[in-house]
Amino acid sequence: MTIPADTPILTAAAMRAAEAACAGAGTSLAELMERAGVAVADLVWRMSAGAPVLVLCGPGNNGGDGYVAARLLAGRGAAVRVAALADPATDLAKAARAAWTGPVETLGEATAPAPLVVDALFGVGLSRPVDAGLAAVLRRFAGARVLAVDVPSGIDADAQHDWAPPLPADVTLALGALKPAHVLLPAAASCGAVRLAPIGIAAERAMRTLPVPAAVTPDAGAHKFTRGMVLVRSGPMPGAARLAAAAALRGGAGYVVLSGAEHAPFDAIIAEGRGRYDARLDDPRLGALVIGPGYPADDALDGDVAVALDAAKPLVLDAAAILSALPRLRVLERGAAPAILTPHEGEFAKAFPGLGGSKIERACAAAAATGAVVIHKGADTVIAAPDGRVVAAWPGSPWLATAGTGDVLAGACGAMLARGGDPFDAAVAAVGWHIARAVRKGPGLVADDLVRE
Known part of the structure; x- marks a missing residue:
């Protein structure tokens, strides 16, 4: 379990506001999704070491990140499959799905596992626990290495609820900023090693992770009382x-x-x-x-x-x-x-x-x-x-x-x-x-x- 030091933490609402501010400053949400997909693809490429990869895509923008990553991985020659929970429901996810030229399986009991599974189902957008049917499907992949995009599916990103994810991650790639679930129990224990993808979002630093401890050396004129x-x-x-x-x-x-x-x-x-x-x-x-x-x-x-x-x-x-x-x-x-x-x-x-x-x-x-x-x-x-x-x-x-x-x-x-x-x-x-x-x-x-x- 590792956490990047001195890194901003944003709630789901604050993250959406930061994305909107970024878009207002001239960087489109489509460009942010492309950057997120690049970051996911780069990490998958290193983690998979040439082994087959299964990308699980949800209907929202987290699924869109998954489609972008799958397209980029296929372009590098990776053995990558995509399994979707449902058709894309947002304009960004639809565009990302359209740019993926490979087949899309229906995520279910018949979905074959792979050595590396990318969880791009819900991210920070989940407002309820994963339903029992989907949870049973996801548990079938428990033997694989799992990379979660932003947060593992079934976790409340704001750590308001103690929902247990059916598929804990070995590695979680936080997009733009960390979320409370990455640093608060019990959710943090299911995130594995947390990595940060700085995709160009200017995140406020009022909430952040612990900085690296710095030794304080007394100055040349110090004496016992000036030191405290x-x-x-x-x-x-x-x-x-x-x-x-x-x-x-x-x-x-x-x-x-x-x-x-x-x-x-x-x-x-x-x-x-x-x-x-x-x-x-x-x-x-x-x-x-x-x-x-x-x-x-x-x-x-x-x-x-x-x-x-x-x-x-x-x-x-x-x-x-x-x-x-x-x-x-x-x-x-x-x-x-x-x-x-x-x-x-x-x-x-x-x-x-x-x-x-x-x-x-x-x-x-x-x-x-x-x-x-x-x-x-x-x-x-x-x-x-x-x-x-x-x-x-x-x-x-x-x-x-x-x-x-x-x-x-x-x-x-x-x-x-x-x-x-x-x-x-x-x-x-x-x-x-x-x-x-x-x-x-x-x-x-x-x-x-x-x-x-």
């Missing part, structure tokens, strides 16, 4: 706070204080008693406070969160601290200190009950409601800013599914936030740092490995 001072508040389970503090240090902070814990994971971290908490919050050099790791909901947590909100310092809120802070976060004035929230799915559901839509839409709604950056954690992590910017991080590392890794992410967020600048960029950098270290460690990872070299 982070305060991690420890609760009754100090191990989690120690992980967060270690991550803040490894994540680039120049000075880390672990408040309320007797021992720190590294000698370079200052461990001090709980009584110094208020004084530390008054320090003008403090760049970020991390609270929540290892701190269950109780009166002590509520008190510490309230003091932190009153201090108006940049905040990273994890676990129970999110719920504790929510009543105040919703009424903070514009210009208040930035905050990053890091809930996993269970914590998100408690904090923001009743939200509908895809994971991206829910994360955006939570960010808009709180004025905070929200990192909705999971195998498909979504980072959303109050202004509508979104980064989707899929795939991460399955080895992150172990206790304590969320505490490490909270500490990394503290380090990135303490540098100053845009809290959304800080959250994106922290997630990238977190995933990159997990991928590097791989099998057998435990949370401590993320902060030890």
Whole structure:
């Protein structure tokens, strides 16, 4: 499962609007279809390695892309067949079908498979699950390699519904931009390796995939406080706070204080008693406070969160601290200190009950409601800013599914936030740092490995 880095993501409606804008600027929709067909044909040519190819065409423009690809492949001498679900229903698809000079089989139980099957049946145009009869036909091709054009048939491109495709793809070629289904579970798991065909559409970048993590090197005049001072508040389970503090240090902070814990994971971290908490919050050099790791909901947590909100310092809120802070976060004035929230799915559901839509839409709604950056954690992590910017991080590392890794992410967020600048960029950098270290460690990872070299 691979995803192109720093790539635009568009919903189906946004994609149609981008295509219309492209046409309005002088590039016809027929030319866009030809470009899409060229991209599909090029990828099929590489994947097939001379083996026979079966192109499945639907009645819409996704089927039109399939007809164009089949024509181009036949022109190169490929052994290509076309099987259609129905006659073309759009002018573009009709023109593409007319330009294909080979036979067109009727897609059904009698359709013979091929080593490589191209799924150009529905793309982003599907508004319902594949019916049972067609699903049974498609399952007959399960032994072949499958290339899906835009999205596998039977998947909701916007990831609003958890429809299971009858024919998961080995490779999906996204046209013009990625779609939410490429980066959100469960749909993303059925897309295989995702490739992008840049067909000339100018896609907005408010929603995009995770960029390649970039190391931030301190400038020549840096000192420990310009690199960022982070305060991690420890609760009754100090191990989690120690992980967060270690991550803040490894994540680039120049000075880390672990408040309320007797021992720190590294000698370079200052461990001090709980009584110094208020004084530390008054320090003008403090760049970020991390609270929540290892701190269950109780009166002590509520008190510490309230003091932190009153201090108006940049905040990273994890676990129970999110719920504790929510009543105040919703009424903070514009210009208040930035905050990053890091809930996993269970914590998100408690904090923001009743939200509908895809994971991206829910994360955006939570960010808009709180004025905070929200990192909705999971195998498909979504980072959303109050202004509508979104980064989707899929795939991460399955080895992150172990206790304590969320505490490490909270500490990394503290380090990135303490540098100053845009809290959304800080959250994106922290997630990238977190995933990159997990991928590097791989099998057998435990949370401590993320902060030890």
